[in-house]
Structure formats: structure tokens, C-alpha cells
Amino acid sequence: MLVFRLILIALLTGCAGPVKLSNVKETPELNWESDTFSSVNVPSVESIFYLSDENKQLFLDYYHAPENQEVQGHKRLSNFIALFLSGFSYKGNTYNADLASTEHAGNCLSLAILTKAYALLADLKIEYRRVNSAPVYAKEGGLITISSHVQTHVHAPKKQDIEKGHFYFSKIVIDYFPSGRGMLGDAVSFDDFISMYYQNLAAIELASKNYDKAYSLLAAAIERSPYNVETLNTLAVLYKKSGNVAKAESIYHYILNHTQGSVSALSNYVLLLKQQDRDNEARVYASRYSEIEDDNPYRWYNLANQAYGLQNYQQALDLFAKTSKMAPYLHESFFGQARAYFQLGDTSKAKLAMKKAVELAYTPNEEKLYSAKLHTLKAYEQP
CATH class of the missing domain: 1.25.40.10 (Tetratricopeptide repeat domain)
Known part of the structure; x- marks a missing residue:
């Protein structure tokens, strides 16, 4: 275990x-x-x-x-x-x-x-x-x-x-x-x-x-x-x-x-x-992740966080998206996508991903956190 x-x-x-x-x-x-x-x-x-x-x-x-x-x-x-x-x-x-x-x-x-x-x-x-x-x-x-x-x-x-x-x-x-x-x-x-x-x-x-x-x-x-x-x-x-x-x-x-x-x-x-x-x-070797067959979305999610921590934002985004495709109910992966999109300069897509994270939030505290992040993103978009 x-x-x-x-x-x-x-x-x-x-x-x-x-x-x-x-x-x-x-x-x-x-x-x-x-x-x-x-x-x-x-x-x-x-x-x-x-x-x-x-x-x-x-x-x-x-x-x-x-x-x-x-x-x-x-x-x-x-x-x-x-x-x-x-x-x-x-x-x-x-x-x-x-x-x-x-x-x-x-x-x-x-x-x-x-x-x-x-x-x-x-x-x-x-x-x-x-x-x-x-x-x-x-x-x-x-x-x-x-x-x-x-x-x-x-x-x-x-x-x-x-x-x-x-x-x-x-x-x-x-x-x-x-x-x-x-x-x-x-x-x-x-x-x-x-x-x-x-x-x-x-x-x-x-x-x-x-x-x-x-x-x-x-x-x-x-x-x-x-x-x-x-x-x-x-x-x-x-x-x-x-x-x-x-x-x-x-x-x-x-x-x-x-x-x-x-x-x-x-x-x-x-x-x-x-x-x-x-x-x-x-x-x-990092380009070979797509060759691996692994049905556990949490392993890909962990890998996505690792890529994000190394500032490999495009790779992190791809891995967060892979996680979401495997387990579309995971709010964490959409939150990850929102962060990656923001780092890549795409605020509009970051906002869409954050909205999805809010919808899927599992606890009130998570929903509150994501809603606050979403509010920040909306404010960031305003001229």
C-alpha cells in the first residue's frame, strides 16, 4: 500500500x-x-x-x-x-x-x-x-x-x-x-x-x-x-x-x-x-512519457506537478490534460491546467479550467479556494 x-x-x-x-x-x-x-x-x-x-x-x-x-x-x-x-x-x-x-x-x-x-x-x-x-x-x-x-x-x-x-x-x-x-x-x-x-x-x-x-x-x-x-x-x-x-x-x-x-x-x-x-x-527520455501504458491517473497527476515545479509548463499542461481525460472528475487536474495555462500566458483558457475545478470541487474548502482563484483570474483579464 x-x-x-x-x-x-x-x-x-x-x-x-x-x-x-x-x-x-x-x-x-x-x-x-x-x-x-x-x-x-x-x-x-x-x-x-x-x-x-x-x-x-x-x-x-x-x-x-x-x-x-x-x-x-x-x-x-x-x-x-x-x-x-x-x-x-x-x-x-x-x-x-x-x-x-x-x-x-x-x-x-x-x-x-x-x-x-x-x-x-x-x-x-x-x-x-x-x-x-x-x-x-x-x-x-x-x-x-x-x-x-x-x-x-x-x-x-x-x-x-x-x-x-x-x-x-x-x-x-x-x-x-x-x-x-x-x-x-x-x-x-x-x-x-x-x-x-x-x-x-x-x-x-x-x-x-x-x-x-x-x-x-x-x-x-x-x-x-x-x-x-x-x-x-x-x-x-x-x-x-x-x-x-x-x-x-x-x-x-x-x-x-x-x-x-x-x-x-x-x-x-x-x-x-x-x-x-x-x-x-x-x-x-522525458519525451517518452506518451509511450507508457499506465491506467492510474494519479501517477500522471503527480508527474504533471513535478513538471510544473520544474517550470516545464507546456509538459505540465499536457500531463494535467491527460489526467483529466483519464479521470474527468478530478478537480485537481483542472486546477493544474489553470495554473499551467496562466504561466503560458493564456488567461482565457486558465479561467475556463478554473471554472471546471470549481464545479468539480469535492469539499467546501476546495470550492472556496478555486472560486477565489477564479475571481483573481477574472480581475487579471480586466483592462
């Missing part, structure tokens, strides 16, 4: 799904390993979903209670989660199932892990879907964390209509942070889901400069999902922070040349080139 960015945006997909390769079979292997880090023990996959006998029993007592037997299994699981979330502390920590159950706390990935642990006890099938929703930013150890999340889809046991010979399926979607402005993203495979857990833990160690532990966790993530682009992106950030810029650059080249790409990886690489005063190369 934590998405980590350096001054080079290092994006982890704790709750965000990875960008898939267009053709994994034809992709060459990446030499990502290094002997500069020491191997450190990391949690096993089994430990991620471990539940103590006491925590198992809490669920099983509810699930097998006589008064609940008329409720379908997947609904029983969903009902238990709903009860469990009463008083739950939505901390940013990524916990395994047992710790989330014991502490009654954790991020959305922790809740998805806990749901999986319960589903295993009840022999229920679950799947994961990424949800692109407004991220939450926090800064720690030089990294900016961006939180997004997944939904868990819990399937009921299939039923057969014997007379007609048809099978019927039903499922319940558990969304731990429901939002009317979220966009359903890609399905997340189980291996990618596991890699998210390791990525999140690695990001914490990376922020604390525990590079050996971060490397070991990322190695575990790659073992589960070798072509997870965001894991590789975070590994590049690790190499950059630990001083091996050449290795970081080789990973960025691999991502950009052998996958569908990553907004965060390309942004990181452009920043790396700028830091080395390789401005011509940076401009060439």
Missing part, C-alpha cells in the same frame, strides 16, 4: 499493481544482483498469512456459529471483516495477518493479507484488484510515501443447477477504503500481491538506510515476481541511494526498453540524468 518516492520518485506498489510486460517470453534476463549487499533473513511467504491459534479461533467461532450458517461463506467472511474493522486503526504499517489481527491496525495491504488468511481457513477463493484513488502523501527519511489500495474479491463456492446443468458464481468485493472517486485498475496476481508485501517492507528499510535488509526484501519480491516493474524501480532507487549509479541506470534502461514502462521509473531516470547534467538525454 505504500508507494515510495525519492527525490527521484521511487514508486512501490504496496496496494498498487505493477505494469505488465507486453511479452515476457522475449524479455532478456536482467542482471540485477550485486555482491555489495549482505543477505539478511526476510519473512517467509507462509509467515505472511500466519495466524495464531487464538486469532484463528476468533474467526472460526464466528464463521461456524449456528446463527451464521444460513449465510453464504463469502458473505460470512465479509461480515466478519466489517465487524473487525470497527475501531480499526488505519496506520501506514504493513503487518502480516497475525499482527494485523492482534494489533487491530495496519494499512490496506495488511487488511487484504488478513482477509486472505481468513479465506484460507474457510477454503474460499479470493482475487485482488488495484484501485486508483487519491493517494495520501507522507514524508519519511527523504522518501515520499504515497498510499493507494487494492480491493479483495471473495468468491462464493460455485453452485450447479443440476436440472439445467449450469454453474453459477457470485462474489463480494471488499474495499477497505471505499471512495466515490476511485477507478478500478488491473487485476493483481497472487505473486505480485506477495511482492507488494516485500516491497513495502523494503521501502521502510530503504528510508532508514538499512540497505542490506532492503536489498534482501527486494530480492524476495523479485523471486516471486521477476518482472514486477515497480519492484525493479525500487531496486534502482536502492542502488542510486547506496552509490551505485551505474547499476541503477542499467535497471532503468531495462525497464524502459524491455517492458511497457513505468511512469515512476522514467521520472526517476530523467531526474538522475538531470542530476548528472545530462540535460540533452533527459529531454529525450
Whole structure:
């Protein structure tokens, strides 16, 4: 659930799904390993979903209670989660199932892990879907964390209509942070889901400069999902922070040349080139954003803000417009367009974009802010 960015945006997909390769079979292997880090023990996959006998029993007592037997299994699981979330502390920590159950706390990935642990006890099938929703930013150890999340889809046991010979399926979607402005993203495979857990833990160690532990966790993530682009992106950030810029650059080249790409990886690489005063190369790579397939409008919005901060106003405008096209309900992207238009000297278009931001404002405070900005723009146009 934590998405980590350096001054080079290092994006982890704790709750965000990875960008898939267009053709994994034809992709060459990446030499990502290094002997500069020491191997450190990391949690096993089994430990991620471990539940103590006491925590198992809490669920099983509810699930097998006589008064609940008329409720379908997947609904029983969903009902238990709903009860469990009463008083739950939505901390940013990524916990395994047992710790989330014991502490009654954790991020959305922790809740998805806990749901999986319960589903295993009840022999229920679950799947994961990424949800692109407004991220939450926090800064720690030089990294900016961006939180997004997944939904868990819990399937009921299939039923057969014997007379007609048809099978019927039903499922319940558990969304731990429901939002009317979220966009359903890609399905997340189980291996990618596991890699998210390791990525999140690695990001914490990376922020604390525990590079050996971060490397070991990322190695575990790659073992589960070798072509997870965001894991590789975070590994590049690790190499950059630990001083091996050449290795970081080789990973960025691999991502950009052998996958569908990553907004965060390309942004990181452009920043790396700028830091080395390789401005011509940076401009060439910055022109490749249009080649990337990424269905998360918030990544493009973040990139647009970055371009605006670098005074690349035309690029910022294009990226804000891309965000609006993907998610036309986002007032933030229209506000961004208004700012970019103003910097480019087009006050009329800035005013139109600001009007749209006012219409879409999600809270009274946002509407008040945008209305004040609009009033300023109108005054600015007057002779």
C-alpha cells in the first residue's frame, strides 16, 4: 500500500499493481544482483498469512456459529471483516495477518493479507484488484510515501443447477477504503500481491538506510515476481541511494526498453540524468512519457506537478490534460491546467479550467479556494 518516492520518485506498489510486460517470453534476463549487499533473513511467504491459534479461533467461532450458517461463506467472511474493522486503526504499517489481527491496525495491504488468511481457513477463493484513488502523501527519511489500495474479491463456492446443468458464481468485493472517486485498475496476481508485501517492507528499510535488509526484501519480491516493474524501480532507487549509479541506470534502461514502462521509473531516470547534467538525454527520455501504458491517473497527476515545479509548463499542461481525460472528475487536474495555462500566458483558457475545478470541487474548502482563484483570474483579464 505504500508507494515510495525519492527525490527521484521511487514508486512501490504496496496496494498498487505493477505494469505488465507486453511479452515476457522475449524479455532478456536482467542482471540485477550485486555482491555489495549482505543477505539478511526476510519473512517467509507462509509467515505472511500466519495466524495464531487464538486469532484463528476468533474467526472460526464466528464463521461456524449456528446463527451464521444460513449465510453464504463469502458473505460470512465479509461480515466478519466489517465487524473487525470497527475501531480499526488505519496506520501506514504493513503487518502480516497475525499482527494485523492482534494489533487491530495496519494499512490496506495488511487488511487484504488478513482477509486472505481468513479465506484460507474457510477454503474460499479470493482475487485482488488495484484501485486508483487519491493517494495520501507522507514524508519519511527523504522518501515520499504515497498510499493507494487494492480491493479483495471473495468468491462464493460455485453452485450447479443440476436440472439445467449450469454453474453459477457470485462474489463480494471488499474495499477497505471505499471512495466515490476511485477507478478500478488491473487485476493483481497472487505473486505480485506477495511482492507488494516485500516491497513495502523494503521501502521502510530503504528510508532508514538499512540497505542490506532492503536489498534482501527486494530480492524476495523479485523471486516471486521477476518482472514486477515497480519492484525493479525500487531496486534502482536502492542502488542510486547506496552509490551505485551505474547499476541503477542499467535497471532503468531495462525497464524502459524491455517492458511497457513505468511512469515512476522514467521520472526517476530523467531526474538522475538531470542530476548528472545530462540535460540533452533527459529531454529525450522525458519525451517518452506518451509511450507508457499506465491506467492510474494519479501517477500522471503527480508527474504533471513535478513538471510544473520544474517550470516545464507546456509538459505540465499536457500531463494535467491527460489526467483529466483519464479521470474527468478530478478537480485537481483542472486546477493544474489553470495554473499551467496562466504561466503560458493564456488567461482565457486558465479561467475556463478554473471554472471546471470549481464545479468539480469535492469539499467546501476546495470550492472556496478555486472560486477565489477564479475571481483573481477574472480581475487579471480586466483592462
